[in-house]
Amino acid sequence: MKIAVFYHLRFGGAKRVVQEHVKGLRALGHTIDLYSTEKEDDMFDPGLFAHHEYIYPFSLSQGTIPFFGRMQKDFDVFYRLPLLHKKISQDIDTRRYDVVLVHTDSFTQAPFLLRYLKTNNVYFCLEPLRIVYEYSLRPPANLGIINRLYEYVTRFIRKRIDRENARSAKHTFAISLFGREYMIHSFDLYPKISYLGVDEKVFTPMNVKKKRQVLFVAEKEYIYGYDLIQKAMARIPKHKRPRLVFVFGTKNDRRITEKELVKTYNESVVVVSLSRYDTFGLVPLEAMACAVPVIALNVAGYRETMLSGRTGFLVDFDPQEIADRIMYLLDNPKIAHQMGQNGRTWVEKIWTWKKQIKHLEKLLLETV
Template identity: 30%
Template sequence: MKIAIFHELPFGGARDVVYYFGEGFTQNKIIVDLYYVSSKKDEREASFFRKIYFFKFVPQKWSGNNWKTRLYKDSIELYNLKNLHKKIAKKINANNYDFVLVNGSQYVEAPFILKHLSTFKIFYCHDPNYRIIYEKVLQLENINLNSIKKTYEKINRNFRKFLDKTNFKRADLIIANSFFAKKIIKKTYAKDSTVLYPGVDINFFSPKNVNKDIDIFYIGSHQRIDDFELLKRTLSTLPKNIVTKKIMYEDGWIADKKVILDYYRRSKLVVCLAFNEPFGLVAIEAMACGVPVIAVNEGGYKETVINDKTGYLVNRNPKELAHKINELLNDFNKLNKLSRNARKHTVKNWNWSLKSRLLSEFLKKIKK
């Protein structure tokens, strides 16, 4: 079997999953080529794919106030991206693949390429929908804008919703990364999907006997969707001597997984606070390293974290979160027990070699 993988994902968990796909397919004797759109090459992919096709696309940066740049991004830039996808699809169509595994776009979620591929196309949804236009917490009534900006934003979001749904419906088959995502896909697009979980490399993400000098480890961003404010409110109620390590997307993503691994191993616990996170790779990476996870009781976290066994699931409440953090940091035996459970649970249920085999078998079954 020969397949192509397409993505234009930002650095982060979803992009890492794509590389796990490549490695897993190769191990299961599937020929796999990568086509990806990015502002710069990612040198990590070389060992995962037979052939790699890189297409450079550099979006203009916009951080507010410059209306000309914003208008360009919402019109000409999207048009240029659509034409680039048409070009990529033509190349893929000419290479006679059995399938194309299409991943989400950081620019439009369901990418334009879905409209132009004649090869059987499977859309793997890392996010179940275009969250900035569908997620309740990001709706316009929750954002402080003047009437002109709010009107523009409303028109733009409706246009992007149209693009997203138009592209999405062109997928021949849809894979969700969790049952939570499956539910959202059905609600948003009225489409059925098959759940195939991603996993984690349990040989790389593993415990090590090192000094645990970080009490709380957090990976996220300042964006509303990651709810960093919840962590800030929680920390304000905790003892000042608690050591917290934060990796924020705005400070530059750390592509070197060895650096992230070192932080996991040095941490006593990891907190995961994003609103309706569809899966949450950070949680299973942490648990694979034997680090208990305290996550909000919603989204995909409910499918990965076992309450009071591998960590805690809490309400979105700073007092409750602080209570659980204090409880673990002050009970070495409990922390140790959850740590051992987290590792065992991940090895048994979230081993990437198992997940990639299931996905490979699924594709082979479709081909028949």
């Protein structure tokens, strides 16, 4: 197939997904052209694996007055960005692709591109625009009345944009059963499922000494369970309490490298994932690939990738239960080791990118 791939994403797991899609589909013999509105210099560069890369520069206005600066940026997203996406769609349509694989646009979530494409296309939806659906992401209570009103108006507009763009796609893929349910609820769409994966050759067990540490790979925010891990650690007596290590993107004001991340996984006794609404969750897969047991909330996408009692534990929103599971693994290193080995076997059996890209290829061929 001749495939166009579109994305606009900042550094993070979602950009890794784009890179793995481009790399994996090209390895299967397909011609891949990449389209984006920005090229950021970081360890994920999907363009390295594409046959051609087309960049359409787009940046938001930089206002000097806070409120009016925000208005300028929203104007750029609501009015300038659709014009650029219309131009991109016209260029894609003239190059006669079999299918366009459309990933997320960090400005809008579902890209405007979907409204204008005439070419057969698929929206690969990681998740709907969470800030307009989730109560925990509501506007802060301390906003002034004008800012609060403006926030509600712009969120209403963004919700309509995300929904209309997503519903304009000819085909849609979700990344999990939970993700599909989220899309049914948000868009009244019924997507097929294309799971994510992990590179088991990168995320692999290492011969390093274990440290008495618990790893938390996420931002220090409520939606990622920062409050839960803090409360759980506080319930462990000080003389037994392990070190808690936080990792998210940067280390000493620089981006953490992939090698550093893999080493940190391997040095940890257990990885804790407590995101309240993660549609999939790459962190548990990366940890299991490194043969490290995982403690995760019994919600959302974690339920599909974890084998509770075998590769770690699924837990409730209970800091004491989380603390007890952490101490159980610390006090029983042989069991922790066996759970880690089970996780590695589980990843190799089901969750490698090679297997998931092959399934993605099958789904794409069905749309052609």
